Amino acid sequence: MDLDSLYQEIILDHYRNPHHAGLRDPFESEVHHVNPTCGDEITLRVHLDDGVVRDVSYDAEGCSISQAAASVMADLVIDKPLTDALAKHEAFLELMQSRGTIEPDEDVLEDGIAFAGVSKFPARVKCALLSWMAFKDAASTALATDAPKEDA
Amino acid sequence: MTHDLDGLLPGLDVIRKDFPILERRLADDLPLVYLDSANTSQKPQVVIDSMVDHLERHNANVARAMHQLGAEANEAFESARDTVARFVNAPSRDEVIFTKNASEALNLVANTLAWADGPLGVGEGDRVVITEMEHHSNIVPWQLLTQRKGAELRWFGLTDDGHLDLSNIDELITERTKVVALTWVSNMLGTINPVAEIARRAHEVGALVVVDASQAAPQLRVDVQAVGADFLAFTGHKVTGPTGIGVLWGRHELLAQLPPFLGGGEMIETVAMERSTYAAPPHRFEAGTPPIAEAVGLATALDYLAEIGLDAIHRHEQALTGHLLGGLADIPGVTVLGPLDTTERGGAVAFEIEGVHPHDVAQLLDSRGIAVRAGHHCAKPAHKRFGVQSSTRASSYLYTTPSEVDALLEGIIATQDYFKVR
Numbered sequence: 001m002d003l004d005s006l007y008q009e010i011i012l013d014h015y016r017n018p019h020h021a022g023l024r025d026p027f028e029s030e031v032h033h034v035n036p037t038c039g040d041e042i043t044l045r046v047h048l049d050d051g052v053v054r055d056v057s058y059d060a061e062g063c064s065i066s067q068a069a070a071s072v073m074a075d076l077v078i079d080k081p082l083t084d085a086l087a088k089h090e091a092f093l094e095l096m097q098s099r100g101t102i103e104p105d106e107d108v109l110e111d112g113i114a115f116a117g118v119s120k121f122p123a124r125v126k127c128a129l130l131s132w133m134a135f136k137d138a139a140s141t142a143l144a145t146d147a148p149k150e151d152a
Numbered sequence: 153m154t155h156d157l158d159g160l161l162p163g164l165d166v167i168r169k170d171f172p173i174l175e176r177r178l179a180d181d182l183p184l185v186y187l188d189s190a191n192t193s194q195k196p197q198v199v200i201d202s203m204v205d206h207l208e209r210h211n212a213n214v215a216r217a218m219h220q221l222g223a224e225a226n227e228a229f230e231s232a233r234d235t236v237a238r239f240v241n242a243p244s245r246d247e248v249i250f251t252k253n254a255s256e257a258l259n260l261v262a263n264t265l266a267w268a269d270g271p272l273g274v275g276e277g278d279r280v281v282i283t284e285m286e287h288h289s290n291i292v293p294w295q296l297l298t299q300r301k302g303a304e305l306r307w308f309g310l311t312d313d314g315h316l317d318l319s320n321i322d323e324l325i326t327e328r329t330k331v332v333a334l335t336w337v338s339n340m341l342g343t344i345n346p347v348a349e350i351a352r353r354a355h356e357v358g359a360l361v362v363v364d365a366s367q368a369a370p371q372l373r374v375d376v377q378a379v380g381a382d383f384l385a386f387t388g389h390k391v392t393g394p395t396g397i398g399v400l401w402g403r404h405e406l407l408a409q410l411p412p413f414l415g416g417g418e419m420i421e422t423v424a425m426e427r428s429t430y431a432a433p434p435h436r437f438e439a440g441t442p443p444i445a446e447a448v449g450l451a452t453a454l455d456y457l458a459e460i461g462l463d464a465i466h467r468h469e470q471a472l473t474g475h476l477l478g479g480l481a482d483i484p485g486v487t488v489l490g491p492l493d494t495t496e497r498g499g500a501v502a503f504e505i506e507g508v509h510p511h512d513v514a515q516l517l518d519s520r521g522i523a524v525r526a527g528h529h530c531a532k533p534a535h536k537r538f539g540v541q542s543s544t545r546a547s548s549y550l551y552t553t554p555s556e557v558d559a560l561l562e563g564i565i566a567t568q569d570y571f572k573v574r
Contacts, residue, residue, distance in 0.1 A: 003515070003519045007512075007570070012571075038511060038526070038527040038528070038542060039527055039528040039532065039535075039541050039542045040541075062509065062541075063509035063510070063511035063512050064509060064511075064571075065511070067509075121515070124511070124515070127511065
């Protein structure tokens with residue numbers, strides 16, 4: 001079993017030092033996603049401005065794969081047009097569902113290519129996707145709202 | 153390391169040969185170290201053979217086929233009921249109901265108590281008492297019942313060392329209490345609860361006692377009369393039997409007062425277009441074609457366990473659990489959730505490794521051929537009580553050897569090394 005293809009050094013680095021962690025203002029939408037089989041959780045906020053993802057902030061609890069995925073996802077989508085961010089989501093989703101058959105595009109997914117090995121471990125795919133699903137959900141909710149919210 | 157622990161089953165090598173899956177090689181040609189028996193147990197060859205034999209030679213529907221095969225299938229199914237009755241020391245075979253699993257058995261009780269007229273019915277202002285260490289399957293049915301009926305749900309809390317906190321038992325179990333539902337052995341903490349004592353207190357106020365024996369039946373001698381339960385549930389697949397079958401035992405005078413659970417074939421006395429009348433227990437609660445081959449397999453499994461002896465199996469589990477707890481105590485950064493005294497617990501041990509998430513622990517162990525469970529083990533409230541989101545759980549059974557426990561302990565140290573937390 002190729003453990004090192006799962007636990008790439010990039011993944012462990014993001015796990016130990018997650019980027020953009022913590023919940024911040026302003027934000028238009030906040031979602032809470034749970035992986036019911038294992039209990040991993042994420043609360044995630046999205047701040048959109050003029051079609052651009054200005055901030056993604058989150059509070060997550062879970063395994064190395066889920067934590068690192070949240071960190072990489074935030075790196076990839078912050079300060080990107082929402083359409084580009086959602087295209088990256090699609091590319092990451094496709095990679096995760098590939099069972100190791102896709103060569104990921106580093107120009108699109110950057111550090112996210114380190115997750116290619118995760119797709120060979122079906123039980124862990126849902127860990128890598130938790131934060132991305134939360135982002136997609138929060139972004140679509142944010143699109144439907146107008147004014148930014150402040151933390152109550 | 154010592155391999156001659158006191159209390160191990162004699163002839164463990166021979167017992168292991170009964171379980172073909174223990175010969176499995178995993179990825180990288182590693183031998184299987186199966187430490188997930190509290191999740192589901194492995195199956196001995198006799199159980200597999202009995203189900204194959206039934207399907208090859210005796211298959212027919214039960215109770216309605218007027219031919220020789222039908223008679224054989226019916227005989228096999230009903231004699232499985234006799235075996236279960238013996239296994240739990242039931243006063244009557246008609247007190248044994250076959251369900252799909254333990255969850256369905258517990259839901260059967262909660263639902264029929266919600267629908268019951270008369271003194272058994274749970275209604276507004278009544279109280280149901282559970283505990284904070286229950287499996288979700290002994291929490292959610294009671295939440296549904298109390299929410300639907302306007303009744304009140306209360307629960308025993310837990311002490312820091314993983315026991316039920318019984319200090320407020322007089323406040324919880326009162327004249328208003330209609331049901332006390334609790335697990336005999338915790339699937340997360342391993343704790344063995346004083347079920348007989350709690351049942352006695354519950355009966356003093358006229359409450360019914362529902363015991364979840366899913367983790368107890370595999371490793372403790374179950375005597376429904378000695379324990380003082382009114383209902384007791386367990387599942388087939390944890391007692392070396394197949395999946396798809398569970399058992400509800402209930403006192404006959406209570407079952408006779410309860411309304412049907414599911415409607416369908418087999419549970420009726422007579423059916424007209426306007427209304428129906430219902431069969432007596434146990435058939436009143438067994439709508440539709442039951443799990444017949446599964447009942448045959450379960451009966452074989454219970455006979456297998458009885459032949460080895462539940463007391464001997466319990467001693468074996470205690471010996472291995474003691475060995476595991478001792479080894480875990482020697483590894484810095486490892487914390488056990490639940491009692492540390494083997495006399496107070498069963499063979500499931502949940503633990504945390506500082507700095508490594510349980511999924512990552514399980515993944516590392518799996519790469520060494522060691523199967524454990526990681527997550528909340530369907531006991532989220534108990535995890536929350538101890539301030540953790542999830543844990544890793546190793547659970548042994550009658551086929552587990554001390555060297556497998558040693559392999560786990562070595563695997564834990566290797567995990568700490570891999571994630572650089574040692």
